Amino acid sequence: MTRITLFRWAAGCAAVLSVASAYLATAGSRRLAERRYAERTAASAAAYLARVSTPKGVQPVPLDPAAFLRRVRVLATLPDWSPDVEVYFGTAPLVHATEPSLPLSTIASLAGQDSPEWFSGGAYAPIPGPTPGRVVGVVRVRPHLPGDATAPWLLGLLGLTALLGAVAATQLRRRRWARWLGAYALSALAFGGVAASAAHAALRTSTIQWLQETAVLIEDAGSRLQHTPTSALAETFKAMAADGTLTPDTSSDPVLERALAGTRPGSPLPIWLGGGRWLSLQPPPEDWVVTARHAVAGTAALAGTILLIALSWGAGDRAHPGRIEETLSAWMFLAPAGAHLAALTIAPLGVLLWVAMHHWDLTTGGGAFVGLANVADVLSHADTWSALGRTALFALHAPVVTAIALFLALMARRAPTPLVRVLLVVPPFASVAAAGLIWKNGLAAWGLFSDPWSALWTLVVIAAVLQIGYQVPAFLAGLDRIPGVLWDAAVLDGASAWTRFRRITEPLLRPVTFSILLTGIVVAVQGFTLAFVTGPNAPDLAALHLYQLGWRQGRLDLAAALAVLLAVGLAVFAALQVRIWGRGVIDET
Amino acid sequence: MRRNWGTWGATLVAGFSALVLAVPVLYEISVSLMTPVESRALPPAAVPIDPQFANYLTGWNGIGAGGLLFTTALLAVLAAALQILTGAAAAFALARLRFPGRRTIIRGVIVLAAIPSIVLLVPRYVMVDAWGWSDEFTGLAAPALVSAGAVLFLYQVFRALPRGPEEAARLDGAGHWRVFSRVVVPQARPALAVVAGFAILAQWRGLLWPLVVSHRAGPEVAEQGLARRLVEGASGLSVPELLAVGVTIAVPAMAIAACVALARARTATAARRTALTGGSLERHVPAEVSPLTPGPFEHQIL
Numbered sequence: 001m002t003r004i005t006l007f008r009w010a011a012g013c014a015a016v017l018s019v020a021s022a023y024l025a026t027a028g029s030r031r032l033a034e035r036r037y038a039e040r041t042a043a044s045a046a047a048y049l050a051r052v053s054t055p056k057g058v059q060p061v062p063l064d065p066a067a068f069l070r071r072v073r074v075l076a077t078l079p080d081w082s083p084d085v086e087v088y089f090g091t092a093p094l095v096h097a098t099e100p101s102l103p104l105s106t107i108a109s110l111a112g113q114d115s116p117e118w119f120s121g122g123a124y125a126p127i128p129g130p131t132p133g134r135v136v137g138v139v140r141v142r143p144h145l146p147g148d149a150t151a152p153w154l155l156g157l158l159g160l161t162a163l164l165g166a167v168a169a170t171q172l173r174r175r176r177w178a179r180w181l182g183a184y185a186l187s188a189l190a191f192g193g194v195a196a197s198a199a200h201a202a203l204r205t206s207t208i209q210w211l212q213e214t215a216v217l218i219e220d221a222g223s224r225l226q227h228t229p230t231s232a233l234a235e236t237f238k239a240m241a242a243d244g245t246l247t248p249d250t251s252s253d254p255v256l257e258r259a260l261a262g263t264r265p266g267s268p269l270p271i272w273l274g275g276g277r278w279l280s281l282q283p284p285p286e287d288w289v290v291t292a293r294h295a296v297a298g299t300a301a302l303a304g305t306i307l308l309i310a311l312s313w314g315a316g317d318r319a320h321p322g323r324i325e326e327t328l329s330a331w332m333f334l335a336p337a338g339a340h341l342a343a344l345t346i347a348p349l350g351v352l353l354w355v356a357m358h359h360w361d362l363t364t365g366g367g368a369f370v371g372l373a374n375v376a377d378v379l380s381h382a383d384t385w386s387a388l389g390r391t392a393l394f395a396l397h398a399p400v401v402t403a404i405a406l407f408l409a410l411m412a413r414r415a416p417t418p419l420v421r422v423l424l425v426v427p428p429f430a431s432v433a434a435a436g437l438i439w440k441n442g443l444a445a446w447g448l449f450s451d452p453w454s455a456l457w458t459l460v461v462i463a464a465v466l467q468i469g470y471q472v473p474a475f476l477a478g479l480d481r482i483p484g485v486l487w488d489a490a491v492l493d494g495a496s497a498w499t500r501f502r503r504i505t506e507p508l509l510r511p512v513t514f515s516i517l518l519t520g521i522v523v524a525v526q527g528f529t530l531a532f533v534t535g536p537n538a539p540d541l542a543a544l545h546l547y548q549l550g551w552r553q554g555r556l557d558l559a560a561a562l563a564v565l566l567a568v569g570l571a572v573f574a575a576l577q578v579r580i581w582g583r584g585v586i587d588e589t
Numbered sequence: 590m591r592r593n594w595g596t597w598g599a600t601l602v603a604g605f606s607a608l609v610l611a612v613p614v615l616y617e618i619s620v621s622l623m624t625p626v627e628s629r630a631l632p633p634a635a636v637p638i639d640p641q642f643a644n645y646l647t648g649w650n651g652i653g654a655g656g657l658l659f660t661t662a663l664l665a666v667l668a669a670a671l672q673i674l675t676g677a678a679a680a681f682a683l684a685r686l687r688f689p690g691r692r693t694i695i696r697g698v699i700v701l702a703a704i705p706s707i708v709l710l711v712p713r714y715v716m717v718d719a720w721g722w723s724d725e726f727t728g729l730a731a732p733a734l735v736s737a738g739a740v741l742f743l744y745q746v747f748r749a750l751p752r753g754p755e756e757a758a759r760l761d762g763a764g765h766w767r768v769f770s771r772v773v774v775p776q777a778r779p780a781l782a783v784v785a786g787f788a789i790l791a792q793w794r795g796l797l798w799p800l801v802v803s804h805r806a807g808p809e810v811a812e813q814g815l816a817r818r819l820v821e822g823a824s825g826l827s828v829p830e831l832l833a834v835g836v837t838i839a840v841p842a843m844a845i846a847a848c849v850a851l852a853r854a855r856t857a858t859a860a861r862r863t864a865l866t867g868g869s870l871e872r873h874v875p876a877e878v879s880p881l882t883p884g885p886f887e888h889q890i891l
């Protein structure tokens with residue numbers, strides 16, 4: 001008893017600690033983003049000041065303090081340039097004269113290097129003087145990014161997750177344990193997701209803000225060098241781009257297009273220097289440190305859940321020796337199929353929603369987030385409605401076909417030779433494309449493919465023939481499972497054929513019938529090949545419409561939206577299938 | 590006597606229906622032997638006056654059927670082998686090993702098996718394209734290598750197997766892997782053959798995924814090669830020649846289907862004669878999930 005209680009204490013602490021460490025990891029990630037921003041901005045500003053206050057061509061020249069002071073005033077008042085900046089000339093602050101002066105030790109530590117340093121809450125970048133290796137001053141930038149909007153959420157979620165973790169720990173191996181653990185796991189997952197996305201957004205904001213502010217500096221510096229060609233400017237201003245890259249922009253796009261190109265996040269920012277000269281400022285590649293931090297945060301958020309499960313096994317291990325070994329083996333057996341299903345069946349469900357809510361072109365790939373606009377777009381087209389309507393009409397053949405197939409199977413079951421069964425099974429495995437062509441070739445002579453409506457009814461007949469051939473063997477397999485002794489007993493009791501069907505065959509065969517009917521409907525709704533090969537007057541069935549939207553018009557987003565609609569429509573049938581297939585599948589041992 | 594009449598009547602009805610169902614296929618073969626002029630005749634001719642067996646050769650060469658059939662066969666065999674391997678392993682774990690979350694996973698597999706493939710078409714393409722597999726054989730094969738339906742079916746089969754041999758093997762010191770590979774799999778061979786058969790047929794008849802994933806210039810499977818030429822009409826082949834290709838590429842699929850059907854018909858008849866409950870393995874599996882009824886297997890037949 002004591003051991004379990006100690007267990008629960010330890011588990012509770014671990015659960016809370018795991019969430020707390022996840023929070024610390026993401027908070028650290030945000031601070032890292034701020035720090036990167038400050039360091040880059042300080043480096044850019046230092047390079048800017050060094051560049052604009054050095055008279056070009058003549059060097060070395062002693063720096064003129066008055067000119068430097070003017071430059072600093074310009075820097076502090078540049079429009080669209082907003083960092084919390086302080087410039088020291090030597091140790092004296094120039095922007096806010098009342099600030100305390102810079103300790104000599106700071107300058108000394110900066111003197112030997114050209115990259116910015118981070119001291120207590122600010123990034124310090126040395127301003128190189130005209131003579132190499134000398135420092136005339138220091139730029140200090142304090143991070144001030146826009147406030148983190150998700151912070152209250154994050155804290156609330158943090159508290160909730162920690163609370164749930166503590167409760168789950170106290171319920172360890174009690175009756176409701178699984179429920180609490182599930183709630184805790186879900187909450188931890190949500191917390192990890194929100195925290196990681198908040199940290200990611202902060203990093204992105206900081207990069208974009210630095211890009212835009214550096215562009216202002218480069219523009220200002222470039223406007224002073226009117227006649228220098230862009231290739232030389234890119235080299236001269238290299239230091240101002242910090243760890244980003246500055247390249248001459250030689251494309252011939254119109255001005256507006258270039259300006260618009262700069263508004264897309266992640267793309268290089270075009271900078272106009274006047275006189276048709278353009279530079280392109282590329283942000284530095286994403287930091288692997290930050291990615292690693294996100295991974296750490298995600299792992300930490302879920303570590304508590306994993307730990308609780310592990311502790312629960314440990315506690316239960318005395319009752320079931322070898323259980324951990326068996327569990328590990330089971331996961332190894334499940335791994336290949338599980339990995340594939342996760343990657344190519346479960347993940348696509350998320351990707352489907354993602355594609356359906358973004359602009360997505362076949363050739364150029366993903367674009368901006370558009371929400372439900374794609375669904376609305378698809379729904380607003382008459383084509384969609386006619387395709388969905390015709391698909392529904394087309395699928396109506398399924399129940400009729402199932403009834404006919406059942407009848408034929410009942411007949412074939414009594415046939416004394418297996419030849420009849422084989423003959424019934426083989427035809428549907430002919431090439432569907434060829435079948436479509438042969439029907440079209442034969443029936444088009446009577447004008448049956450001349451307009452979409454008669455083509456639809458013709459397709460229904462073809463589909464019915466194919467489906468019957470497919471369903472008869474299915475019914476035969478179902479009938480073979482019914483013990484023949486039941487019918488024999490009924491015959492002895494003098495039951496008629498109809499009574500035997502009503503009282504024995506039909507009830508015992510009902511799940512099979514339902515399964516076949518549902519599969520028939522689902523197959524019919526997804527019907528593609530027949531409509532594809534019997535075009536161009538063939539009815540635009542949903543699957544064909546989806547294919548044409550996606551791979552003929554190149555609008556994968558609209559195709560995805562249509563797929564979502566189809567999924568909603570088919571959900572009822574899929575749910576019924578799950579119910580039928582799941583009946584008796586899961587035993588209680 | 591009455592019973593005899595009923596049997597004969599039923600056989601007659603079934604045989605006649607089988608013939609009716611076979612009419613399109615027979616007509617397909619018939620037209621594939623016609624001259625182009627005959628195939629366009631009004632009213633349509635039933636049989637060729639002078640069978641043009643050369644159509645098969647012209648069609649085969651004109652469409653490159655050898656390459657198409659090779660790709661299809663490679664794809665089908667790969668899909669069958671991997672569906673059996675991964676499906677049997679997963680089904681063994683679900684049916685025979687005890688571990689937390691087992692029932693949740695089974696429920697999940699059932700749900701996955703019920704997802705219509707059209708829903709997954711766009712995202713699978715987007716993912717495969719992002720991995721650089723579109724217009725490659727890899728992309729063509731990727732989604733077919735594991736089937737949730739196969740896992741579900743084999744789970745049912747394994748669950749119905751007697752536990753005696755396994756327990757004996759365990760007493761002799763066999764581990765999970767040995768029990769799986771030496772005891773469970775050999776007992777389930779007929780079921781594995783069924784999975785293989787359906788995997789092959791699904792690959793043989795699937796059109797939408799190959800069409801999508803190889804939409805630029807990727808490798809083609811037989812059905813796709815035929816359908817594309819039917820639609821584009823730029824193959825330089827006449828209708829009878831195209832149909833000859835259609836008959837040729839369907840022969841392997843129909844042969845497999847006939848073998849499966851014959852084997853099943855034999856066991857079913859034998860089982861009905863010998864025992865009340867029957868000896869066939871299929872009998873122990875709930876009919877709802879059996880691939881022959883037609884269960885949770887992917888199929889594009891329309």
